[in-house]
Amino acid sequence: MTTSTPLTQDELKALVGQAALRYIVPGDIVGVGTGSTVNKFIDALATVKDQVRGAVSSSVASTERLRAIGIAVLDANEVEQLGVYIDGADEIDGQGHMVKGGGAALTREKIVAALARQFVCIADESKLVDTLGRFPLPVEVIPMATAHVARRFAALGGQATLRLKDGQPLVTDNGQHILDVTGLQITDPLALESEINQWPGVVTVGIFAHQKAQVCLLGTAQGVKTLNF
Ligand code: 5RP
Numbered sequence: 001m002t003t004s005t006p007l008t009q010d011e012l013k014a015l016v017g018q019a020a021l022r023y024i025v026p027g028d029i030v031g032v033g034t035g036s037t038v039n040k041f042i043d044a045l046a047t048v049k050d051q052v053r054g055a056v057s058s059s060v061a062s063t064e065r066l067r068a069i070g071i072a073v074l075d076a077n078e079v080e081q082l083g084v085y086i087d088g089a090d091e092i093d094g095q096g097h098m099v100k101g102g103g104a105a106l107t108r109e110k111i112v113a114a115l116a117r118q119f120v121c122i123a124d125e126s127k128l129v130d131t132l133g134r135f136p137l138p139v140e141v142i143p144m145a146t147a148h149v150a151r152r153f154a155a156l157g158g159q160a161t162l163r164l165k166d167g168q169p170l171v172t173d174n175g176q177h178i179l180d181v182t183g184l185q186i187t188d189p190l191a192l193e194s195e196i197n198q199w200p201g202v203v204t205v206g207i208f209a210h211q212k213a214q215v216c217l218l219g220t221a222q223g224v225k226t227l228n229f
Contacts, residue, residue: 010036012124012219017041019217019224023084023120026051029074031112032066033087034059034105037122041086042066056082058112059105060173076111085116089123089213090135090206096121096213096229097189101138101206104163104172110204113211121213125220132189136161136180138206143169143177145201150179152199158184176203 007015017040024030030045032038032055042062045052046069054072056079057063063073087109089098098121100106113119137158141149150160163170163178170178186192189209196205216227 006221007219009124009126013037013122014040014043015224016122016124016217016219018044020086020120020122021045021048023086023118023215024048024052025083027053028083029054029056029079031055031082031085031087031116032057032062033085033109033112034062035088035103037088037124038062038086039065041122042069045069045071056112056115058087058108059103061103061105076115079115082112082116084118084120085113086120086122087113089121089127089208090138091129091132092121092123092127092213092216093129093132093189094227096216096227097132098208098213099132099135099137099186099206100208101140101178101204102135104138104140104170104178106138106206107140107172107174107176107204110208110211113208118215119208119211119213121216123216123218125218128216128218132186132207133184136182137184137186138163139179139181139196140172140174140176140203141179142201142203146177146179149199149201153179153181153184156184158182174203
């Protein structure tokens with residue numbers, strides 16, 4: 001009798017990265033997200049790179065990886081529409097609403113997602129939740145608004161912490177800062193995203209409800225599950 005060892009989180013990420021290839025239409029320009037799961041997708045993309053015309057990327061890090069495997073990266077302004085945007089998530093619920101921004105790329109992720117007809121989320125099963133809010137909610141803010149935005153979260157029962165890197169405030173690809181907010185139960189993601197979007201100084205809130213996923217490829221112990229929303 002053979003016993004199989006369970007797949008590691010890294011192996012689950014590789015599995016969904018590979019599975020995402022089936023959403024790419026030959027000759028397409030593909031939208032590419034950011035993070036360790038997307039890095040697995042980029043590795044898989046390298047094996048079919050001649051089938052894609054290019055990519056629009058959501059971060060400097062993904063752009064560098066795409067260029068390293070010989071994929072042309074286009075400016076988002078050069079592209080009117082993308083067939084598909086493939087990205088990870090920090091959390092995804094049963095309706096395809098997500099929390100994103102753990103890699104600080106949320107603003108560009110929302111922009112590239114907005115260009116795409118279909119958002120395909122790739123994630124291991126640890127990311128699937130009943131209610132968003134366990135993962136600290138990332139919010140990109142203009143530095144002079146940080147304290148004000150933190151007070152507005154406190155009024156909602158949340159605790160906002162400035163994200164640091166090497167002891168200094170992390171600076172995003174857009175030159176802004178990130179607040180990570182704990183203590184929120186995001187029971188109405190659409191309404192909360194709309195509300196936070198109105199606050200002065202908020203560049204992007206990491207709730208992706210207005211731009212939710214249409215598909216989630218979820219890496220599980222039983223293989224890749226496809227969730228359609
Ligand atoms: C980056 C993101 C990522 O998609 C999210 O953090 C998931 O990352 P990973 O695949 O490394 O778990 O939103 O801003």
